[in-house]
Amino acid sequence: MSDGTNYMKYGVVGVMVLGIGLVAWRNFGPSDESARSAQIVAPPQLSAAASLGKKGYDDNCAQCHGGNAAGTDKGPPLVHAYYNPGHHGDEAFYMAVARGVRQHHWRFGNMPPQPQVTQGQAQMIIAYVREVQVANGITYQPH
Template sequence: MNKITMIIAAATFAAGATYFVLRSAGGNDAALQGSVLEHGAPLTDVQLPHDLSQTAAIGKRAFDAVCAECHGANAAGRNGIGPPLVHNIYEPSHHGDAAFQLAVRNGVRAHHWDFGSMPPQQRLTDGDVSGIIRYVRELQEANGIR
């Protein structure tokens, strides 16, 4: 193989690998969509569950009051503002319930997204966050994230 053919093959492989990695991060990849959406627009389509448990319904009220400003209605994210929580990155096996509790209590440095770090949310109690987690988990389940 000559040098140019090897360079083209390597570039093609790198492009394919990059595409695969970005697509495997989630079906509606917010990072890819973010560049074409209006600032503040939802980053993913969220299918709502038929019914919410009582705990999730209470959690939705707390989420709407405190979290939706950044994470969007129904945790769909907001372009340029905050990530969607209905996303494979936040599935229970990767971000367990304790991770959500710690993020709210202590804040979290940006590590999956380019939205910046999340500050602590001092207006929420551990009980509030437990309800919010149940709400997010029920949204995730309705969207095939387990």
């Protein structure tokens, strides 16, 4: 074989190894949920509704959406500009709880309905999420 052919083989193998490494790192690399949670500022004081909402959030939402709504490898952060009230109003959250949501902004798959969460609980959870958003500079932005 000529030197040119060897270089080409090594180049192809190198690109394949790099690609496999990147896929493995993305899928099996360290989780940075704690780092994301640490970056989210908790409000200094929650309203009464948001305090109850935090309990409901922790019991029903945090497993996928993370502590302080910072996101996990299972679900997106709710403290993100996508979820500002001008883009995803409160009604979008109510519908997500009742009907689930098809994947659209993120690659986490579809969110299933959460029938164990009542509309009243959802209202308090939304109050909690909105207060955490405001504490992190996420406010109404027209869509």
